[in-house]
Amino acid sequence: MIETINKTDFAYSRMFLNNEEGFNNYSQSLKIIEKKLTNFLKGNHSPYSGKKPYEIEARLSGRSPASLKGETLEAVADELAEFVINDSINVHSPACIGHLHxxxxxxxxxxxxxxxxxxxxxxxxxxxxxxxxxxxRLIDWLCSQVGLPEQADGIFTSGGTQSNYMGLLLARDAYCKKFWGVDVQQHGLPVEASKLRILCSEAAHFTVRKSAAQLGLGEQAVITIKTDANHRLSIDELNHQLLLLEKQGLLPFAIVATCGTTDFGSIDPLHELSEAARKNGIWLHVDAAYGGAMILSKDYKDLISGIERADSITVDFHKLFYQPISCGAFLVSDSNSFQYIQHHADYLNPQEDEAEGMVHLVNKSVQTTRRFDALKLWMSLKVVGLDTFAEMIDYTCHLAREVAVKIDKEEGFTVLNKAPELNAVVFRYNPEGESDQLVNLLNKQIQQELLKSGRAFLAKTRFEGQVYLKMTLLNPMTRLEHIEDILDEIRVLGEMFKMMEE
Structure with a gap:
């Protein structure tokens, strides 16, 4: 006869939230971790500790990721603070202005x-x-804010990569069903699929190409369109490419409009693109991972006018909505579009459940297991309020314009986007009379030294083969004086590195 086991006597009972010991441990654990994080953030205005990659790797290489008998949380938290927290990027620092982070x-x-x-x-x-x-409920609210029609729908995602993939997946399968009567889910891609093409600007996110490859079309299916002086997709070039594709017997099935390019924050002409898409029977996907937050803006909402005419939209909340990673959404103008990814499993989401009011969100997602990330945005919208969201977003856009004007007036600097649409400013230290080769080297050295010293974190990028620095001004706590201090640092470092190279 098997003896009944009293599981509450086991040592691991305090590790779960179903008994008094577990509840006490939970409360104590939160306090311990909270203290470590507060110690790191309180009074720490530096964006980084300055350690080089190999130094961090070497420090961690001697640490075991597991213990045989278990350690106290206090001991593990001490180790966590020393080897992980203290060498993390401090995204809360006003001088952390590199990426869309x-x-x-x-x-x-x-x-x-x-x-x-x-x-x-x-x-x-x-x-x-x-x-x-x-x-x-939150998806319904978002669709309404964007201005999508009543039959619109959506799903929370991990971010722009997944959302862009979903947009092109639905566009591909809708095209195959409409023009060839082929159910890609059941029968795979028809032979004609080799002629399918996606149009986007040369500044579009790399995930457009990545998605094309994953969808079995190959990166060659992506036709990039030249941008204008403001780094936005050129409509004239788009129309020219559409005529070329027609002559070549190729089949454009999707246009990807970028609403906030990664480097410049530029917004493609959405109204004109929607007209071109509808005229040619092409799916319009808007990648608004960055610029989608303008739906909450009071001063800059007009910048994304036309987004409501898209067939699908990407929005990221871990950018200008200030949410912890990861948190994004994928929206469609017609809920019927999700038919192309629906699968029913008897153990999980049988069709008969729908008649009983059971909503299975897996029917709209390429993921199965997903976190309840919508709660983060829900709580933020409720606690912070729409007015404050608008103030924060608008402030950062105002700041970017002010910063661009200031840098443009500074001797020895060049600004690429003198009138930024969102809040990214691309510039470089550019002392007069120096070669491009030296200036490229100086800007690389400046970016690395600022990070290494912990004084500031700026991103670096390339434009037309030249190295530039980038400020992505997402943080509403960043002030103009922070930028002025960074510019002074750049000038000092630039002069120092220039002397070392001469």
Missing amino acids: CPTLIPAVAAEMVIGTLNQSMDSWDQSSSATFVEE
Whole structure:
């Protein structure tokens, strides 16, 4: 006879939230971790510790990722602070202005604790219950904010890569069904698929090419369109390419408009692109991972006018919505578009459940298991409020314009986008009379030294073969004086490195 085991006597009972010992451990654990994080952030205005990659790797190489008998959380937290937290990028620093990598709102961080503790899986209703309807309600609200029609729908995603992939997946399958009567889910791609083409600007995100490859079309299916002086897709060039494709017997099925390019924050002409798409029977996908936040803006919302005419849209919340990574959404103008990714499993989302009011969000996602990321945005919108969101977003755009004007007036600097649309400024230290080769080297050295010293984190990029620095001014706590200090540092470092090279 097998003896009944009293599991509450096991040592691991305190590791779970279903008994008094576990509840006490939970509370203590949160306090311990909170203290470590507060110690790191409080009074720390530096964006980075300055350690080089090999130094961090060497420090961690001697640490075991597991223990046989278990250690106290206090001991592990001490190790965490020393070897991980203290050498992390401090995204909350006003001088951390490199990538599209935002500081996080406190309500969203609090929501992360709820998400992790409740551990809802957003694939089926019986794993997420009320969370399902929170996400659906938020998607409805987002579609309304964008201006999409009543039949619009959407799903939360991990971010722009997944959302862009979904847009092109649905566009491909809709085209195959409409023009060839082929169900790609059931029968795969027809032989004619080798003629399918995607049009986007030369400044579009790399995930357009990546998606084309993953969709079995190959990167050669992506036709890039030249940009104008403001780094926006040229409509004249687009129309020219459409005529060429027609003559070549090739089949454009999707146009990707970029609403906030990674380097310049430029926004493609959405109205003109929607007209071209409809005239030619082409799916319009808008990659608004960066610029989608303008739906909350008061001063710059007109910049994305026309986005409501898209067939599908990418929006990221871990950029200008100030949410912890990862948090994004994919929206479609017609909920029927999700038919191309629906699959029913008897154990998870049987069709008969729908008649009983069970909503299974897996029907709209390329993921199965998903986190309850919608809660982060829900709590932020409720606590922070739409007016404050607008103020934060508009402030950063105002600041970028002010910064671009200031740098343009500085001797020894060159600004590429003198009138930024969003909040990215691309420039470089460019002392008069020096060769491009030397200037490229100087800007690389300046960027690396600023990060190494912990004084500032700027990104570097290339434009027409030349090296530039980039400020991505997402943080509403960054002030003009922070930028002025960084420019002074750049000038000093530039002169120092120039003397070393001479």
